[in-house]
Each structure stands twice: as C-alpha cells, then as structure tokens.
Amino acid sequence: MIPVTHYIFLSLALLTIGVIGVLTRRNVIVILMSIELILNAVNINLVAFSRMFGQVHGQVFAIFIITDAAAEAAVGLGIIIALFRNRETVLADEMDILKW
Amino acid sequence: MTDTHIERVPGVSSTVLGADEIILNMGPQHPSTHGVLRVKLKLDGERVVESECIIGYLHRGVEKIAEHRSYQQFAPYVDRMDYVAAVSNGLGYCEAVEKLLGAEAPIRARVVRTILTELQRIASHLVWLGTHALDIGALTPVFYCFREREEILKIFEKYCGARLTTHAFRIGGLQYETYDGFEEEVKRFCVDFEHKIDEYSTLLTENRIWVGRTKGVGILSAEDAIALGVSGPVLRASGVAWDIRKAMPYAAYDLYKFEIPTAPSGDTYDRYIVRMEEMRQSRLICLQAIENIPAGPIMARIGKVLKPPPGEVYHSIEAPKGELGYYIVSDGSTQPYRVRVRPPSFINLQAFDRMARGSLVADVVAIIGTIDIVLGEVDR
Amino acid sequence: MGTAPIALQYGFFYFFAGLAILCAILMVCGRNVVHSAIFLIGSLLATAGIYLQLTAEFLFIVQVILYVGGIMVLFVFVIMLVNLDVASRQRQFNKQVWLAVLLTIVLGGELGLMTHVDGSIFNSVNAPQALPANTNEVATALFQTYMLPFEIASIMLLVAMVGAVLMAKRRGA
C-alpha cells in the first residue's frame, strides 16, 4: 500500500498547477479548465482517504464533486458563449465592464 | 485547409457561433451540386442568410457555335445542353426551325416525337428522383430509377443508335422509321412502369424522414414563382397549372388526354409529388399514343439545304424541367444569325436564393436537388 | 489490483502521477486552447488511472464517462465554437504571475509544515483495508446514506442545465 502522503503531494501539485492557471491565464476557457483541474486534485485526495479508511464515503463525495464540475462546466461554458457572442473575446481581462 | 472552400469575411474573425457570419462555398466540386454549380452561402451557424449561385463552369458557347453551323449541323449540339433530356432539346429546336421555315412535320413523325419525348420526360424525372433522394440520403431509389431509365435508353438506342445524346429528330420530321417491335416495347415498358412508380412511392412518399426532410423546405409561393419566371414542375408545385403542352400544344399533344398535376404549397415535398404524378401522366400519354400511330411519311418535304426566310421565331416546349424556348433569328442564309436558348434550369435556378434563405445547410442540398438543374443547360 | 505486488503498485502510481502532473503543466502553459484541452483530458485520464490503482473502479468509470466523455467533450465543443485564430497569437498570461508564485509557496509551505510538524498523521492509520468490488457499496452509500444530497445534486444539475441553455441562447430569439 502506497502511503497516503504520496497522493496528497500529487493532489497538491495538481491543485497548485490549477491555481496558477486560474491566476495567470487570460483565456477564460483555460481558466475554466484549470478549475476543473483543481476539482480533480481534490478528488484524488478524497479517494485516497476513502481507501485509507476503507470506506466508500470519500468516493461518494468525489462523485458529487464530479456532478458539481459538470454543472459548473455547463454554466461556465454557457456564460462564455454568451460573452463571446457579445464581446467577441475569450480573454478574461478584456471582460472588465459589468454591462454592455 | 482546403482554401477553395473557405473564405472569411475580411476584417472579421469568423466563428460558427453566429457572432458573425461565415461564408461557405459549396462546389464547384461538391458531391451534391449536380455538376459544377458553385453556391456561395452566407451562414449564420448552419442557417443560410444569403446565397448566390455562381455558374459558368461548364460554359461551352453553344449559342455562339450555332452562328457558324448550318441549321441541320447545329441540331446535335442542342442535345448537349440538357443532357439528361436530349430528346426534348432536339424536339424544341427542330420545331423552332420548322416554324421558321413555315413547314410542319407529318403526323406520324409528330406522334413518334411525342412518344419519345414523353419517354424522355420519364427518364429525366427518374434521374431527378434518384439523385434527389441520394442527396437527401436515401441510397437505394437511385438504382431502381436507373433500372427503369435503362429500359427507356434501350428503346432510344434501338431507335436511333444513341442512348444519351440521341439526336433523335431531324428538322422536318424523323430520319428513321420506328424499328420492329417499337410499339410492343414501349407498351410493355409503360404497363410495367405503373408498378415501378408505386415502388418508388413506397420507399419515399410516406416515409417520415423523407416527409420531414422535404415538407416545408424551400417554399416558393406562386407569386414569387411567376415573378421569377419559373416554369415546369417547380411552377406547378406552387399551384399554377401552367403547362405548354396544354397552353400552346405542339407535336401531337392536342390529340391526347392528360392532366396537369399541381400542388398547393410549393415546398420540396410538393415538387416531389408533382414530378411523380407527371411520370404517371407521361406514361398515360405514351399508352394513348402507342395505340394508334398513324401511317404515312415521316419527313416533310423541306429540301436538303435549309434557307429559311429572314425573320425571327420563338418556339417553346414543355421540357421535363420547364419551358425550353428557342429564339432563332434568320438572315436568309443557311446559318442562323442568332440562336438564343431559354433553358428552364437557368431560369429556375434564379429562385434558389428565395427558397434557400432561412433554411439549413442540409436543406440547401435538398433545394438544389428539387429545382432539378442540369449544369450543361444552365451554362450552355 | 489489491493483490498486485507493491512494486507494481508504485510503478502504476508514479506513472500515472507523472503523467497527470506533466499534462497539467502542459495544459496551463499551452498556447493553443485545443492543445490545452487535450492535455487536460490526458491529466484526467491519468487521474482515472490513479483511481483504478486505488481500487475505486466505479469512480474510474465515472471519471472517464462523465469527465472525459461528457464535460470535456463540452469543452472541446465550445472551444471549436469560439475558436479564434487570433486568440492563440495574443499574449497568454496576465500580470499576476507573482501572485501565483506566492500562492504556490504558501500552499507548498502549508503542507510541508504539516508533514514536518507531525508526519505521522497521514501514516498512522495507513493500514490498507480491503475494499474489493466496491461498486455495490458505492451504490448503497449513494442511494441510502446520501439519498438527500443525491437528489439535491440532481436538482442542481437541472438548474445548471436550464441556466446554461438560457445563457447560451441567442438574445431576442
């Protein structure tokens, strides 16, 4: 059995990469994808702990997170389409006014 | 990137989203533009905002050629315009020149002409049905249609030795007497053909997908159709009962009873119904004509060298695709001064934009098919 | 998998972990959005491999079907819809790199501190417990213990669906 620390470090690495993506990229789609990466990193933790405790609750929670990711992706992409239709851009820092 | 297919609106980034429009070139090399038609579509998503037909890829200068050939020499050229209905083209030209000469073909020749022309109409409609169904994705009808068309082409071949570009008629009548067994073969074909039409009908008429793909697609109102000069089945499907065979009878059409099928709504489905019914009517005309082919000469006495008196003539016939008109100006020499053809496909194609606006890309294919164009005739 | 030798398990883990991290880095750094999406798919698939190594078969399937086969298809679809050739030629990063570096240091430091202070917290209850064929158990937990959250999640999905449709719909149509 691989010690759970390994998974946590993997999770941390993915989380950090995701956070870097969210903070530094300008393209909204990449930002959204980075968020998916973060959620994914969390899932690894949950499953690893689920395995560690020998219970499935962590996995169930991971399933909920994936559901959440689906909802988030749907709404997020819907927003992107709406934004793109109005502004012709997918760059986050060009979307700087509240109404147009 | 196949750059011939993509053009972007300059200065505007293009997307498929509808933030702005893309321009899609269908053709001239495209499986379902029936040859070398090029349709420039302005799309909003998959919806057509505007369309433009670009033609001329098959231009051969047929009308110009006429000015340097004698009247008889030019007759084979007209076969190459609407090459799926060569017999009809020939009929129109021969009758136009006869009108110019003030001659008339003998009654026997006119009856045989009627039979062959109606067979040609069936053949042309069969090609249309097969390819139209193929465009909409039904793979099988085309083979059934060509099976029957083959029978017609065999009759042509036996009659005049050619299948496609027949040059079946001569100015003043016919060159060849009908072959032995001509009547029986035509009759057998016509009798069998009734069931064959029912067979196509079984495949398509009540097929949910077919109805869904054609009903309400490419609607052309009667006013629009008349304003655009549309003729033939396309016009009749919009509810206008206009058929030159009835309105200005030529050949021997005044001898036979037949109906002009029309349909009310002018959509693709109606045009399908009209053409199917026309095939049935053509079959009836053939059956009536074949019963009683009058005896007599097959050629009028018009002489070997044709020198029509100076003047001009317009003669039109109901070709399978619509009104096929020939306007011939004679200067009294052996060669026409000017021949102008009014090809039905060319005029009908002008209605394309009216039909295609607001429809989807998939419908464009159906609409091109339903107009039943032959590029040889559009471009000449 | 539970019976596989430990070396094989380590091999699996490091292979998939390496792949996941590599793909994640490439995703964040990529210039072309489609490439980014492909690398994210790679990362998600590698994570799925890790789930498999953790004997979470059902989650592996959920990850592949839902995440890769569903959500990412949606992403790729939208990318193609809004794919701007110009977008890949523009500057890809904004000026917040320092913030990202800071955050990385903080996050790494936090975890390092935790393991440094008491490294045993993660290893103490490390006795591997057999979790064979857990699809049944996941189902039981999902439909009995977590029935209410499950229903809430379905409502949330419905709301998201309606929201997405409304959002993406053309104005005035």
Next chain:
Amino acid sequence: MPYLLPVFYGIVIVLVLPLLAGYIVLLERKVMADMQARLGPMRVGPHGLLQPIADALKLLIKEGIIPAQADRWIFLAAPLVSVTMALLAYAALPFGPVFQIADLDIGLLFILAISSLGVYGIVLGGWASNSHFSLLGAMRSAAQLVSYETAAGLALVSALLLGGSLSMKSLVEAQDQAGAWFIFFAPCGFFIYLVASIAETNRAPFDLPEAESELVAGYMTEYSGFRWSLYFLAEYANMIVVAGIATTLFLGGWLRPLASFHGHILGTPIEILDIFPVIVFLGIGGYCFWRAPRQPVQIQKLVMVLFGGLFLVLAMVMFGSLFVPAAMPGIHGAFWFIAKVLVYLYAFLWFRFTFPRYRFDQLMKLGWQFLIPLALTNVLGVGVAQVLRQQLGWNAFAAFGLTLLATMGVAAWLITLGDRRDRLAAAAPAGGD
C-alpha cells in the same frame, strides 16, 4: 498461465478484427447490391471474396496527405485515438462463456466509458483538418454522440435492472436463468438502443457527421490512405461493439435460442438446435463448391474451393465439438454470439439502404424529445414490472406486458406531441430559432 490466455485473445482480436471489418464491408456491399437490384463486387476473387484484401492493400499503399495548414500532430493522432478506443472496448466483450479477455465487474460501464472516448478521434480529427466541412462534421458528431449516449445508456439500464449486474458475463447468465432473453422483457429498451446505437456509430440515417451530400465526408474530408482506413476500421469496430452490447444485454449473448428449455418439440428434443451451426456452415460450404465450377477463371475456381473447404472445416469443428463437452459451450457460444451480432448489424445495413438522412435539428429532436423521454419511461416501466413480479408475485407476462403497453402509449403520445409541435412551428411565420 492465467495471464497468457487473455493476451492471446487480445492478439487474436486485434489481428482478426480488421479482416472481419473488411468482410463486413464486403457483406454490406453485397447486401446493398441485393437491395438495389445489382450484383456488387464480383471481380476481385469469385463473388468479390478477395475484395476486402485488395481494398486493404490499396489503402495501405495510398499516399497519406496532410493538409498544409493542419495541426499536424493532432491530425496524425486523431485516427489512432478512434481506433484504439474502438479496439479497447473489446476487452470486456464476451464472445462466449470462455472467449472473453476480462470479465470485469463493471464490464458494461467499461465498454461505455471507452467508447465514449472515441468521439475525441472524430472531433479532434475534424478540428485538426482545418477545413470548414471537417469542423462542421466534428461539431455535429460531438453534439450527436453526447446526446445519443444518454438515450443509449438509459436504454441499457432497463436490461441492467433485469440482470442485476454490470458484468457482461453475469448478464448473460441472468438471461439463462430467467429463461428468456431480455428483449422479451424490455423490447422498448432494445429498440431504443437499436436506434441510439445507429446514431452513436454515425451510421445512416444518422450519418450527419460524414453526410456525403452535405459535408463531402464530414470529419474525414481531409483524410486519405491509411489514416482514413483507420477511421473506417474504427467505425466498423464500433458497430461490432454496439452490436455486441445489444447481443449481450438483450439477445442472450452466446446462448443458443431456447437454451433454457429442455422439452420436446414434435418428438425431437430441443437440443437438436445444436446442430444448426453445422448446417449453416455445411450450407455455405456446399454453396461454394456448387459455384466453384461456374467460376470463369481457373484461379477463381481454386479460391472458391478453398473457401468451401474452410467452411467445411468449420462445420466439422462445430460437429466435432458436439461430442466434446469441454469445448462445446465455448465454440458454439462464439458461433451464436457472432451470428446474433451479424443479425443486429444486418438491421444497420437495412436501415442504411432504406431511409433518407435526418436533418440535424430533426436528429436532435428525435434524440432529446423522443428517445430520452421514452427511455426514461421504459426504465420506470421495467422497474415497476420488476417490483410487481418480485414483490407482489405477479405473473411475469402480465407485469411486463402491462408496462410495455404503457411505454408504447407514452411513445404514441410523444409522437403526436412532436407532430403537433411541428405543425405549430410550420404554421407560425418563418424565422427565429
């Protein structure tokens, strides 16, 4: 050597599948020709029997063109993705009680998951080609696959409810114990899956992503030669996969018809059906021998005799295995499985040559407004029937008949609803979305 056998099976599948796909193409062309009043391939080998090999050779040595503006690496990789995912799915497909690479606990989900990845091959290939036709094809494909996966999955759930397992093997065994294939319990589920699986494999009348008359060749427009043939292989491999799923879940997998009855019909024991495979192969072999002297060329006579001999050998194997109890289930099971797959595929071909193509909005409407609600109703119905039967002790016939009627009623209602909506839309002035 428990590890070696699956590896061996895997190698067999990877080697045999392209050949099988080739011969399915030949079969398709022959069936198509038969339906279209013509002969189909007749030149390469007797009755075109060597056509697939000639086609494969031609495709292999054809030049592969990469468009200059294409995204090179994705363009190269996309067909591989398609074909890999198609082949991976075979890992859990049970060709017989023995001939299965791995009997996973979640076998069905595994197959669904893997085949849901195949869409990337299409989408990325279409995108990488950098052509509008390809891109439109790719986007249509993505939308279509995601939509119909839902309907297909829901249709399969009805079989899962009946079988109570996700393992392909135990699903078949459940049908053996139930005494009837699940198609008889949940016919609606089967037919929904039939339609949805045609859509999922991009076959006509749902072949919009590659609609020839509209999009030239859709996502495959820019592909040629070997890479094009990979897409082709993937398509046919996927067809076999969906047919395999339907066979396993609804048509009793490798079970012989009436496998769980042991009575007599007209004085003969029902086991007499076991010699059916022998008769089939004898018949085909006999036909080959009968046609052999009629072939025009010497070499074609030889090939015909060889094919005849092959089928005779197969018949002998089938016959011989009747007397070897250890080998019989495996060999005969594989025969029945493949036979059922072919019957299912025949429906694919039949539809393809009969129906015109749907338009994209009609396709989406069919998926979302008809198949998915119907599939949901079906799942509910099967669930209710299971409860009626197991908890309340109803007769299976009554329970499933009732739910079938209810589901059909819902289907009819959905159709009339859709028609009315269409009429209203047609009556409303044109324009808008």
